[in-house]
Amino acid sequence: MSSNRLIELLQPLVEALGYEFVGLEYQKNPQHGLLRIYIDGPEGVGLEDCETVSREVAAQLDVEDPIAGHYNLEVSSPGLDRPLFTPEQYAQFLGYEAKLTSFAPVDGRRKFKGELLTVEGDTVAIEVDGETYTLSFDNIAKARLVPDYDALMAERKE
Structure with a gap:
């Protein structure tokens, strides 16, 4: 699954929840991959925001099943060392x-x-x-x- 396909799938969901979809990083690994999604909001985001988005994204990923194998899902604020994607x-x-x-x-x-x-x-x-x-x-x-x-x-x- 390409990062672009994951963005197409997840960005509308995150934005529908009222958050800015900053970007994502997808690291493939034969044993255990990592999908990290960065979100933001007008007043920043806290743990509860990340949990909300994580639950909704996990449900969407379970339905669509775009990633083969095992992976961890992380939802995070961009932090002080904010990644730039666009x-x-x-x-x-x-x-x-x-x-x-x-x-x-x-x-x-x-x-x-x-x-x-x-x-x-x-x-x-x-x-x-x-x-x-x-x-x-x-x-x-x-x-x-x-x-x-x-x-x-x-x-x-x-």
């Missing part, structure tokens, strides 16, 4: 620091940590140590925001 999510966090890993090297590198600059068409630009790199979304294996712990600590002290 061009819209990248655009929402322009100016933020992120870590990106590419499938194929771009200018000799596969790992990028820097500021998200622009989203244009099917690419995102990231500035790393004063250099700008442009990556195709199809070439991004993984992307996450980098939490600004200094800013978070400063907010806490206020």
